[in-house]
Amino acid sequence: MRVLGIESSCDETAAAVVENGDRLLSTMLASSAAIHAQYGGVVPEVAAREHTMAILPVVKGVLAQAHLAMQDIDAVAVTEGPGLLGALLVGVTFGKALALGLNIPIVGVHHLEAHLYANALVEPLRFPALGLLVSGGHTTLVLWEDHGQLKVLGETRDDAAGEAFDKGARALGLCYPGGPEIERLASSVPQTALSLPVAHLGSQTLDFSFSGVKTATVELARREPHRKAEIAKALQIAVVTALARNVGRALDQYPAHDLYLAGGVTANQCLRERMQQIALEKGVAVHFPPRQYCTDNAAMVASLGYYKLIKGVRLPYNASPRVNYPLGT
Amino acid sequence: MDTASITLRWTSLAQMDEIAATCSVLWQPPAVVLLEGDLGAGKTTLVQAVLKKWGIQDRIKSPTFDLVHIYQIMHTTIYHVDLYRIAEASELMVLDLPSPVTLEVLLVEWGHWLRDGYPERFECQLTRQVDDARHMVITAFGQEPLKRLKGVGR
Numbered sequence: 453m454r455v456l457g458i459e460s461s462c463d464e465t466a467a468a469v470v471e472n473g474d475r476l477l478s479t480m481l482a483s484s485a486a487i488h489a490q491y492g493g494v495v496p497e498v499a500a501r502e503h504t505m506a507i508l509p510v511v512k513g514v515l516a517q518a519h520l521a522m523q524d525i526d527a528v529a530v531t532e533g534p535g536l537l538g539a540l541l542v543g544v545t546f547g548k549a550l551a552l553g554l555n556i557p558i559v560g561v562h563h564l565e566a567h568l569y570a571n572a573l574v575e576p577l578r579f580p581a582l583g584l585l586v587s588g589g590h591t592t593l594v595l596w597e598d599h600g601q602l603k604v605l606g607e608t609r610d611d612a613a614g615e616a617f618d619k620g621a622r623a624l625g626l627c628y629p630g631g632p633e634i635e636r637l638a639s640s641v642p643q644t645a646l647s648l649p650v651a652h653l654g655s656q657t658l659d660f661s662f663s664g665v666k667t668a669t670v671e672l673a674r675r676e677p678h679r680k681a682e683i684a685k686a687l688q689i690a691v692v693t694a695l696a697r698n699v700g701r702a703l704d705q706y707p708a709h710d711l712y713l714a715g716g717v718t719a720n721q722c723l724r725e726r727m728q729q730i731a732l733e734k735g736v737a738v739h740f741p742p743r744q745y746c747t748d749n750a751a752m753v754a755s756l757g758y759y760k761l762i763k764g765v766r767l768p769y770n771a772s773p774r775v776n777y778p779l780g781t
Numbered sequence: 782m783d784t785a786s787i788t789l790r791w792t793s794l795a796q797m798d799e800i801a802a803t804c805s806v807l808w809q810p811p812a813v814v815l816l817e818g819d820l821g822a823g824k825t826t827l828v829q830a831v832l833k834k835w836g837i838q839d840r841i842k843s844p845t846f847d848l849v850h851i852y853q854i855m856h857t858t859i860y861h862v863d864l865y866r867i868a869e870a871s872e873l874m875v876l877d878l879p880s881p882v883t884l885e886v887l888l889v890e891w892g893h894w895l896r897d898g899y900p901e902r903f904e905c906q907l908t909r910q911v912d913d914a915r916h917m918v919i920t921a922f923g924q925e926p927l928k929r930l931k932g933v934g935r
Contacts, residue, residue: 462846536848537877589846610825611843619820619845663843667821667909776851 453526455761456511456550457754460543461535461563462589465506466750467514469525473758476573478517479751482506503542511550514750522554529757532560532767533774540773548769560767561756563748564590564779565602567714569755570741582708582736584699586723587715587747588614588629591660592779593698595706599759602780605702606658613691614717616662620669620687624680635720638685646672646682648690650697658698665690688722696726703734711738716747782900785930786920797823797915801830807919807929810857811884813899815892818907823915824890827907828861831888835859844890849876857886864891873898901925 454477459466468479482502515522530547533540544560551558568583583594583602591608611619614631621630626637648668651661669687676683699711711731717723718740731738745751791797808814808831816824829841837852837859844850844863852859860878867873873894879885881899889895896902901923908916921930 534847587846607840608842609840610829612846615843615845623820663825670819670821775849 453758453761454520454524455527455529455754455758456514456525457750457752457757458507458511458528458530458543458547459563459566459748459750459753460503460507460539460546461531461533462539462748464748465503465510465542466748466753467507467510468750468754469514469518469520470573470751470754470758473569473755474572474576476751477520478514479749480510480513480517481749482510503539507542507546511546522550525554525556527551527556527757527761528558529561529754529761530558530767531563531566531753532771533563533777535563535773535775537773537775540775544767544771544773548767548771552769557761558767559757559760559765560771560774561753561760562777562779564592566752566756568594568596568712568752569759570714570745570749570752571712571739572755573745573751574739574742577712578710578737580706580708581710581712582699582702582706583712583714584695584727585715586613586695586713586717588612588618588631588717590614590715591662591695593658593660593702594779595702595708596712600763604778604780605706606660606698608660608662609653610661610663611666613660613662613695614715616666616669616687616691617717619666620673620684623670623673624683629716631717631720634684634688635722637681638688638722641681641685644682644685644689646676646679646686648672648683648686650690650694658702660694660698662691662694665694688720691717692720692723692726695723696730699727700730700734703730703736709736711736713738713740714746718746719743782922783927784920784922785927786918787930787933789917789919790914792912792914797827798830800917801827801834803933804831804919805834807933808886808888808903809929810859810886812926813881813887813895813902814889814905815895815899815902816888816890816905816907817893818905819909822907822909824907825863827917828888828890832859832861849878857884859886860888862887862889862892864889864894867891867894870894903930 457468465482469477528551585592591613593606618630626633850861
């Protein structure tokens, strides 16, 4: 089954064709990152306008790249939420119209659940597993027992891990997105004499908190304006330590044999190394998506869409985007 | 337009909780609250505390990335908005925020963008001081906010 995936929940307008959930035939992004870089963040109206202008060229582009005609597509998968209403509407409306026109099924997928499926493009998923989603908007730890069976074990109580990087980067006068900038600056020094706090929320919880480290970074940047690289390194250490601590705890509590990472922050090398180390200690296999599929893309949407379609899940033609869409519901 | 201000200050989470209780009365629906203050001044933390006072049990996360988080209490919709990423006023259109006449609550971080759209409003300026104390000036604009501010009287 060839599934056309469509993603338009935030920055990116993206399309991809994936066969049987794991074989990527083509994928494309109409990245507006260049526009966003000018503003230092996600720019909603620009984003929505970009989606409208970009969606048809991107869909035609992936089909051409895979040497397929519209009629060669067996089903459509589209990000249903969560996200910005204006942005989601473009993908959902386009997907529904296309499916109706071609008389093929359409399914809606959860954006965060889809991120985990970037891992399905590399090798078959193994359950039960633990999943860690880390991005600019989310920091969520899930128990992943099977396709469609996810339970949130912990999530951030305030800022996301990627937000700590973005705002820390702003405090240090770096560009958006902040994650890669922090990583680059952090790797320019061998070590740091500075330290930033890791939130202690209690020994039982698997929740996260990055608001305190953000505030501390802003304060440290003001106090030590000439030690930017050391501050970046301290921030990276604090964020990675917090993520690693809860992953370690969760692996002690739940019978997972595999650990899957997903989301933009997964591109961070320091995080990857730390997760590999934990996996080794706990005797589990750790999986990272290829770097190009860590951030928003449509291949992950098509992959998850396949697994929902074969279970008979469909998006009704009168469905609206789900702006608030809790994971695991 | 007439305005009036009060200044509040806190040095601990317990004290902030008392101030959140005051705010939860002051900001009963309908209310528009525009919060300003540097990164780490405590805007999100204060909003979290006020929403808890209103009985919201959902997790209240920073809306910086998502821009708008929506909560529901009884028949009132509460919009927790963050305009940190907004670069020009035209971008506000896509957020579908409620008009000034509806019975909603709008709590908006980096909220100065909305001044022109909501004549009746509270503006809150938060400052983090050197000793980690927080300082907040609440200014009421318009009749109803002024009346409420006198009601909490300080």
